[in-house]
Every structure is written in C-alpha cells, then in structure tokens.
Amino acid sequence: MQIMDEQRFRRNSIVTVFQFILFLRPYETSFKRLVDDVAEEELTIQKLSTIEKLDETLKDLTTSGSVPPKTVFVHLVRLLVHDDFDIRESVGQYFEESSCSRRRSIIQNCVEMLESDAPVDRHSSVILLTMLNSTETLDAIAYLAQTDPDSHVREVAKQMLLRQKEGDRMHQQLTLSTNGFQGLLARNGYYQSTFTSHKLL
Numbered sequence: 001m002q003i004m005d006e007q008r009f010r011r012n013s014i015v016t017v018f019q020f021i022l023f024l025r026p027y028e029t030s031f032k033r034l035v036d037d038v039a040e041e042e043l044t045i046q047k048l049s050t051i052e053k054l055d056e057t058l059k060d061l062t063t064s065g066s067v068p069p070k071t072v073f074v075h076l077v078r079l080l081v082h083d084d085f086d087i088r089e090s091v092g093q094y095f096e097e098s099s100c101s102r103r104r105s106i107i108q109n110c111v112e113m114l115e116s117d118a119p120v121d122r123h124s125s126v127i128l129l130t131m132l133n134s135t136e137t138l139d140a141i142a143y144l145a146q147t148d149p150d151s152h153v154r155e156v157a158k159q160m161l162l163r164q165k166e167g168d169r170m171h172q173q174l175t176l177s178t179n180g181f182q183g184l185l186a187r188n189g190y191y192q193s194t195f196t197s198h199k200l201l
Contacts, residue, residue: 037069044068045075054087058094067105070112077113077124080131095128107134114140119150126153130160138164 024031047057061068061076068076079091098106106128113125114137122144129137138161145157 041069041071044072048072048075048079051084051087054090058090062094062097065102067102067109070109073106073109074113074121077110077128078120080124080127081120092131095131103132107132107137110134111137111140114144119148119153122148122150122153123156126156126160130163133164135164 024034044057044061047053061072067073076091076094079087080095082088082091095106110125110129113121116122116125126141126144129141141157141160145154145161148154148157
C-alpha cells in the first residue's frame, strides 16, 4: 500500500528514510498506531464494498459519531453513484441521518472532492451536497456547472443550482453570460437580469 501522499509521490517512487520521517512528523502518534489506523481504514473500505456487510458497516460508522477518515469518506461518497440502487439508497440514508455536528466536516470534505481530478469524485460530491441542501457551496457548484471538463458533472451541477432559489438565479446569470448577454445586476444579494423578456430555461 502506498503510504506517502500520492499528490507528491508516485507509487513506484523510491522514498528515503528522511522523507518517511518527515511524512510521519505531523502525526502525533506512534508508527504502530498509524499502521493500525491505515489497516482499519482498508478493512472498512473492504466491508463497504461487500453488499452483505454494507448496512452493518454503515451502522458502525453512524455509532462512532464522527466523520470517517478521508479515505473511507471518499469511498462512501463514490457509492452514491453506484450502479446498484440499494447501495445508493443505504449510503444516502447514512448521510441524511448524519448529525448537525458532522455536517460542517462532511461539507468541507465534499468541497475538497470537488477539486479532485477524478470526475466520479466531483460528480458524487455534488450529489451529496445536493442531498444536504448545501447553499454555502453554490459558488463552487456554479463554477463546475460552467467550467467542468466532464459534461456529466456539468449537468449534475446545473441540476443542483436549479434546486435552489439563489442557485437558480446564479444559473440564469451563467446562461446569459454564456450567450453573450450583458446587464446583469446584483441586487439584495441576488442576481437579476435587465433582459426580463428572455426565457432562460
């Protein structure tokens, strides 16, 4: 298993002892504890990947009362776009039942996934942000709706904007801007168009 940060080190890279020590330094824990944590995360991911153990594992994660480690979290969010409806339903219910205290951390993790190179991460995180009715991330979603290189991600992002009143106005602004219209004014925190005669959608 690759233990170094994959953003900086390739899987086949040679890692010096000094680099390894620097990697461990931010962790206020022993090496054995770190290895145990990584092993536990991998075991959890394996259980989540097994239909027979999915519900039990989700129940354990709920009982823990905290947001799962990021590796587990990313795997969970990706399951929201799984081909199996029952899997999507179970994972969606897990997130919907998450306590308010975990909401902020969940949204922060989703925002990080929006910057992932993998379209599945951006797609699934938009799905989760939609489920959480996250109005605080509309700017990021609007950016994806206009610029994401993956057409499916752009479409999902647009659908999220249309679900929100303010997001709908942002989508209208993007539509007008894309079509070369001018005269969009921000009033009372919302975007309004002087071209009221144009049907946008």
